[in-house]
Structures are given as C-alpha cells and as structure tokens.
Amino acid sequence: MSVKYTPTECPKCGTPLAKNPSGGRPTRWCGDGCKRSGEAEMGRLQTLLRKFEEGRGIELLNGDTVSPRRRKVIAEMQARYDHLAGVPECKQ
Numbered sequence: 185m186s187v188k189y190t191p192t193e194c195p196k197c198g199t200p201l202a203k204n205p206s207g208g209r210p211t212r213w214c215g216d217g218c219k220r221s222g223e224a225e226m227g228r229l230q231t232l233l234r235k236f237e238e239g240r241g242i243e244l245l246n247g248d249t250v251s252p253r254r255r256k257v258i259a260e261m262q263a264r265y266d267h268l269a270g271v272p273e274c275k276q
C-alpha cells in the first residue's frame with residue numbers, strides 16, 4: 185500500500201490549499217485558472233521532454249555520452265513536471 189499524498193499547496197502558484205472539510209478527494213489546484221494553466225504547462229513539458237529525450241537517444245547512438253547541458257535541462261524539466269503532477273519530493 186502506498187502512503188496517501190495530500191498536497192498542501194497549489195503546485196502552480198504556491199497558494200496554500202484549503203482543507204476539504206467534507207473529506208472528499210482534495211483538489212490539487214487552488215482554482216480553475218491554475219488548473220488550466222498548470223495542465224497546459226504539463227502538456228508543453230511533455231512535448232519538450234520527448235524532443236530532448238529523442239536527442240539524448242541520438243547522442244547515445246552516435247557516441248556513448250550525453251552532454252551535461254542536455255542532462256541538466258531534462259532533469260530540470262522532469263522536476264518541474266513532477267512538481268506540477270504532484271509527485272512528493274524525495275527526502276534525500
């Protein structure tokens with residue numbers, strides 16, 4: 185069983201989320217604007233990540249290294265995507 189993750193703030197703007205008193209499924213976004221904008225950003229990140237990872241595949245075919253700059257960009261975009269998606273931050 186996985187631990188239930190309850191977000192405490194909107195991943196788009198950082199506004200603290202009100203606790204849902206009815207005990208229903210808590211919303212991850214503070215409002216419709218952040219939901220639409222956040223989901224659109226996730227879509228853009230997904231497209232970009234796919235392109236950068238294609239490039240990484242080509243680099244690996246042509247040589248056996250991936251440029252540090254590409255690795256950094258992919259890691260940063262993945263971290264932003266995970267943040268918007270509500271992946272809990274690893275305590276490492």
Ligand SMILES: [Zn+2]
Pocket residue numbers: 194195196197198199213214215218
């Ligand atoms: Zn928000």
